Amino acid sequence: MLGRIDHIGVAVEDLDTALKLYADVLKMPVVHRETVTEQGVEAVLLDVGESHVELLAPLGPDTPVGKFLAKKGPGLHHVAYQVSDIEATLAALKAAGTRLIDETPRIGIRNSRVAFVHPASTGGVLTEIVQPAEDH
Amino acid sequence: MLGRIDHIGVAVEDLDTALKLYADVLKMPVVHRETVTEQGVEAVLLDVGESHVELLAPLGPDTPVGKFLAKKGPGLHHVAYQVSDIEATLAALKAAGTRLIDETPRIGIRNSRVAFVHPASTGGVLTEIVQPAEDH
Numbered sequence: 001m002l003g004r005i006d007h008i009g010v011a012v013e014d015l016d017t018a019l020k021l022y023a024d025v026l027k028m029p030v031v032h033r034e035t036v037t038e039q040g041v042e043a044v045l046l047d048v049g050e051s052h053v054e055l056l057a058p059l060g061p062d063t064p065v066g067k068f069l070a071k072k073g074p075g076l077h078h079v080a081y082q083v084s085d086i087e088a089t090l091a092a093l094k095a096a097g098t099r100l101i102d103e104t105p106r107i108g109i110r111n112s113r114v115a116f117v118h119p120a121s122t123g124g125v126l127t128e129i130v131q132p133a134e135d136h
Numbered sequence: 137m138l139g140r141i142d143h144i145g146v147a148v149e150d151l152d153t154a155l156k157l158y159a160d161v162l163k164m165p166v167v168h169r170e171t172v173t174e175q176g177v178e179a180v181l182l183d184v185g186e187s188h189v190e191l192l193a194p195l196g197p198d199t200p201v202g203k204f205l206a207k208k209g210p211g212l213h214h215v216a217y218q219v220s221d222i223e224a225t226l227a228a229l230k231a232a233g234t235r236l237i238d239e240t241p242r243i244g245i246r247n248s249r250v251a252f253v254h255p256a257s258t259g260g261v262l263t264e265i266v267q268p269a270e271d272h
Binding site: 001002003005008010011013017018024025026027028048049050051072073074075076079081082092093096098121122124125 | 140258
């Protein structure tokens with residue numbers, strides 16, 4: 001059902017400070033930078049193997065990532081798994097009794113289609129499923 | 137420097153409950169189960185793409201994962217990146233001023249060699265580097 005870890009999402013206070021670590025020290029190539037207004041973040045994607053690290057800086061304190069930072073501080077925010085058929089995956093998750101934040105996919109970074117699963121259903125792990133744009 | 141996401145570590149209260157989600161619902165194949173006494177955990181590895189999900193149940197409340205659960209509840213615990221030369225990676229991280237928890241590698245799951253970087257150096261993300269057993 002899940003093809004790979006698409007990315008891990010990391011909440012950061014400041015993108016340029018975070019890039020000093022991920023790009024300059026850890027040598028991950030930056031492949032994309034985008035303001036995703038709907039999710040209230042400016043995001044940077046860096047390559048690592050077949051996956052990405054997604055750095056997430058909030059556009060304001062009242063955004064989901066802004067609230068996360070205020071409550072928990074910077075750190076691991078979510079994990080996203082790549083799928084080839086997001087509707088089928090959502091249907092399977094729903095049939096298994098999983099609580100979905102998004103019953104239908106919405107548009108995410110790089111024109112992907114994404115949906116979040118509620119962490120109450122996934123042992124406290126905010127879990128995202130992603131179907132990349134080239135697959136739909 | 138970093139070849140891939142080796143695994144994401146997920147702190148869980150109970151392995152069998154977590155396996156109902158990851159193995160039964162998300163359909164990740166279980167590939168390994170081990171008690172890692174030195175780290176105070178019973179761990180299960182599941183395959184997803186070139187990476188793993190590592191479920192971590194504490195052996196007791198005074199272990200690092202036991203304390204994490206008491207403080208933060210279940211959820212994302214750490215991310216581990218795979219390297220082919222852990223000594224060279226540790227030397228590069230040290231040269232860049234990164235604070236290391238492990239100055240020299242220690243033995244991890246499946247006889248890998250592992251070292252942890254302090255989250256104070258990595259934007260709140262507990263970060264592990266792993267050299268698999270077959271590479272050393």
